[in-house]
Amino acid sequence: MGKVISFANFKGGVGKTSTTALVGYNLSKMGKKVLMIDFDAQANLTSLLLKTKSKDEDIVTIGTSLMSAITNNINLGEIVLNIEDNLDLIPNAVDFSMYPRFLEKEFDDENKRVSFFNSLIVDLKKEYDYIFIDVPPTLSLLNDTAFFSCDQIVVVLQTQERSLAGAEIFIKYLQDTLIDIFHSGVDILGILPVLSKKGAKVDLVVLEEAKKEFGENNVFNNTISIMERVKRMDMTGITDDKKDIHDKRVHSAFSNVAKELLDRLEME
Numbered sequence: 362m363g364k365v366i367s368f369a370n371f372k373g374g375v376g377k378t379s380t381t382a383l384v385g386y387n388l389s390k391m392g393k394k395v396l397m398i399d400f401d402a403q404a405n406l407t408s409l410l411l412k413t414k415s416k417d418e419d420i421v422t423i424g425t426s427l428m429s430a431i432t433n434n435i436n437l438g439e440i441v442l443n444i445e446d447n448l449d450l451i452p453n454a455v456d457f458s459m460y461p462r463f464l465e466k467e468f469d470d471e472n473k474r475v476s477f478f479n480s481l482i483v484d485l486k487k488e489y490d491y492i493f494i495d496v497p498p499t500l501s502l503l504n505d506t507a508f509f510s511c512d513q514i515v516v517v518l519q520t521q522e523r524s525l526a527g528a529e530i531f532i533k534y535l536q537d538t539l540i541d542i543f544h545s546g547v548d549i550l551g552i553l554p555v556l557s558k559k560g561a562k563v564d565l566v567v568l569e570e571a572k573k574e575f576g577e578n579n580v581f582n583n584t585i586s587i588m589e590r591v592k593r594m595d596m597t598g599i600t601d602d603k604k605d606i607h608d609k610r611v612h613s614a615f616s617n618v619a620k621e622l623l624d625r626l627e628m629e
């Protein structure tokens with residue numbers, strides 16, 4: 362059975378989508394079968410991966426959106442798009458903003474709402490080694506349904522500002538709501554720091570505080586730093602030119618995180 366994982370935080374713009382895409386991409390290069398599910402109506406992951414794919418092909422069209430698949434009872438396996446070898450995507454679109462309303466109309470029972478998405482991906486877990494769900498930055502029914510279906514959550518922590526308190530609130534929310542009330546089996550795999558600049562004092566201070574707060578073992582040893590090349594990929598899609606030092610640097614950082622993710626999963 363594949364593992365379902367989300368890089369999450371309820372703070373916006375901390376690198377959840379880029380990290381999901383680049384960790385997933387690097388796992389697929391290591392020969393793991395990876396599915397990414399875009400769970401955000403903003404569809405940033407969809408846009409990034411379609412750009413990655415369309416370098417090889419001229420036109421990429423999305424047939425059925427996640428929302429219309431859900432409302433029309435279409436098996437999610439049928440809307441999977443192949444991006445690269447070992448790397449697939451369930452794309453999303455703006456109509457996904459209807460999803461919470463759909464859940465509220467469809468189910469009276471809160472437990473049924475929260476566990477609904479899990480029932481849709483049960484079969485997919487048999488086909489992939491890893492399924493990543495890229496969520497929007499909220500504490501909401503929408504995200505609860507994603508987190509409920511996760512085995513593990515990696516908390517993305519930007520170390521350049523006062524994000525520690527936010528991460529604490531997020532973890533407490535997962536514990537108090539998902540685990541205690543809805544009895545989800547989700548676990549927190551660790552905290553992944555995203556540093557503003559290598560060696561910047563504020564990063565180091567926040568990193569130390571995070572280790573004190575969450576325990577040294579719970580903070581990833583491999584961190585991500587802010588790299589212009591990652592930002593450029595919003596426009597170009599994922600680039601991976603073996604002769605380009607910037608691409609090499611990006612993939613070296615994210616493949617190290619991917620390897621640590623595998624190690625941590627193994628230790629679970």
Ligand SMILES: Nc1ncnc2c1ncn2[C@@H]1O[C@H](COP(=O)(O)OP(=O)(O)OP(=O)(O)O)[C@@H](O)[C@H]1O
Nearest residue numbers: 373374375376377378379498586587588591592595
């Ligand atoms: N390691 C990085 N280095 C440089 N830029 C980055 C890095 N990670 C993310 N970014 C950039 O920061 C912006 C926000 O990143 P991203 O969309 O991944 O964050 P997010 O947490 O998914 O945001 P949202 O909460 O809106 O979903 C994007 O323009 C992205 O390219």
Ligand SMILES: [Mg+2]
Nearest residue numbers: 377378405496
């Ligand atoms: Mg995002």
